Amino acid sequence: MNKPPIHPYIPILIGVISISLSAILVKLATADAGVIAFYRMLFSVLIMSPIFFMKHTHEIKLITKRDWIFSTIAGVFLAFHFILWFESLNYTSVASSTVLVTLQPLFAFVGTYFFFKEPLTLKTVISGLIAILGSFLISWGDFQVSGTALYGDMLALIACALITGYLLFGQDVRKRISLITYTMVVYSISTICLFLYVIVKGESFGPYSSMDWLWFLLLAIIPNLFGHTLFNWALKWVSTNIISVAVLFEPIGAALLAYIVFSESLIPSQIIGGIVVIVGITLFVIDIKIIKKFFVKNA
Template identity: 75%
Template sequence: MNKPVINPFIPIFIGVISVSLSAILVKLANADSGVIAFYRMLFSVLLMSPIFLLKYTQEIKLLTKRDWVFSGIAGVFLAFHFILWFESLHYTSVASSTVLVTMQPLFAFIGTYFFFGEKISIKTIIAAAVAIAGSVLISWGDFRVSGTALYGDILALIACALITGYLLFGQDVRQRLSLITYTMVVYTSSTICLFFYVLFKGESFGPYPAIDWMWFVLLAIVPNLLGHTLFNWSLKFVSTNVISIAILFEPIGAAILAFFVFSEHIILSQVIGGSVIIVGIMLFVVDLDKIKNFFRKNA
């Protein structure tokens, strides 16, 4: 891998903090979930437009009919991921919702098995079982706290499945397009989908207080363009597994921020369940053979 100008773990750390702010900013905004998602995507598209128009418009010609269809589906999946995840934050805690949404790697192995025929190993099955056990612990604890919290957990899990679908449909297209062009196409289709969703639901596009417009713009800049862009930059210098493990700390950052911003207290079942889920996903993304060989060499 190329040698970076700065240590890649610095932008990775900033990226994790950035995406951790997503749930906080959503809860601070005083608008319906569809509206928040719409403005998050709209401002992301507007902010990316100057770069795209100056350097990447020619790549649009490379898109085939299949690319347009897959990109459109990816955008719809992304739109409804945001709608359901933002909605879940009205019913359950930031900690529970964010932990369940970051179970994405486990949904991914199911998707890659059916879409690309990738084999499922014993390690993967064990990792899935561990993570599912953790989600049951969180959901059981939330059910005991309130039935509405359990409903929020279910919405977060569906949102997690949708973001996996978004990644699977985009995987093929991304091989032929630059990050900017692919992101621009998907974000635009997602924005259009959200526009009609808000229109259909009869939710209000405005007016909103100035503070809400600030939250909308920050959602576009911080978790969308700053957080995920830094992760994508870091992929040039570190393994995807490093990024995957780093994202597992998003729920921790979100829970800490929620404690200070909203005074949300974390119950024992959330701590245990979240820890179990993180262990399960780490089992999935970490190469155990490499770890064994490392200890053998350094024994």
Template identity: 60%
Template structure:
């Protein structure tokens, strides 16, 4: 971690704050889920295009077939992650949907072990279990509310599995490509996928309301270009497990925003679950930091 100027943990923290706005913006938009997802990625690609063409387009010549394959798969997973998650917000609360879609450690721990042979300490696994328990506590309130809310929770959980797969494939490619090139390629693939999807399901390409254009642009600028791009930058220095754990902070920010901006009630299980999540993630990141420092000291001797 010596050859980068920005602390990856700081970048990760900023990214989490940025993506916390996503559920709020999706919730207030009137357009169908696929349309929201499409324009979110479309505007992200559009804003990146000038910089990519001026400085990074030449890198496309050096992308291997394997990198193209992994990038395409990552783009597909990202596209359907957005579709499933945005749709879940039509059935369940911002707090529960955001918690479940960020319930990535379960998949990330398994994925990084089988894909990259990464082993976690007992403390790290325990802290992950604590954080996951917090997510279960939050979503338990929806189980008691209605079957529709539970269906929304299942959609959010599917979106969680997809975004974890997106990060796993991205972890492989990102180490060999620049941030701008990798992000532009994956976002472009996702945009094309989402365009085909909305045509296939016959969703209207024109937004339901004019104000949705504002929400699309904000989704592109804040949670996508700032939030997800910082995750893509951090993944060169940090593992998918670490990023997945940190993203569990997102429900806390999203729940607070939903309370003040949307008037959503915060029930006791959500507050207790949120506190448990914070404790679990804090323990994980502290342990992860200690392991990295110890590893650096051993290699510097």
């Protein structure tokens, strides 16, 4: 496998910062969840189209039947991930929804073990559990287990499982297909799926206010093109597990932005949880062998 032009952790970091804006932009929009998701994906496809049609159309014929099947499944999973997560934001807080939807290690660790035979090291399990504990602490104050909040929490949890499935199928395909081609195919399939969903649900494609159109466009540019697309790029060189743990940074950024934009207050448990998340992620990404060599050398 070719050496990446830059360290994969750099685009992963940019991607995490970008997706932290996603929940805020969704809550600012007034359209139904399916419509928001549809325009997010449609605008993403339209923005990417010039690059794809100028340089990458020849790659379509190189896609195998297996890759088409996996890409289709990934696209459908991505579509329903957005639908369920956006819908969850109508019932529970940004902090609770974002925390639950980013608990991907619970699913990714198991998925990569069974599908790709990636071993679960003790460091991976411990760091993942620490980060997951921190994620729960972030929203401990407003985490509810009854009524509409519970419904929103369940939607977010299912959305979490779907985005992990999307990454797992993408991890397999991305090792053989370029970033632009893979992303264009998956985003197009997701757009078609969302278009049919909106029609079946009887939701309206418009008209919407100019601000709504701005939120739709920003959702396509920031969380999608600078978020998920960078994750897809990184999948060629890193495991789904690494991205899933790094994404646990998202609740920290989302909670802070929700406080600024919607006055959703931060409480001590959320601040402590953010610190715990950072500790867990740091433990996951730092090479323990390098640390041991440093202390032995300086002993």
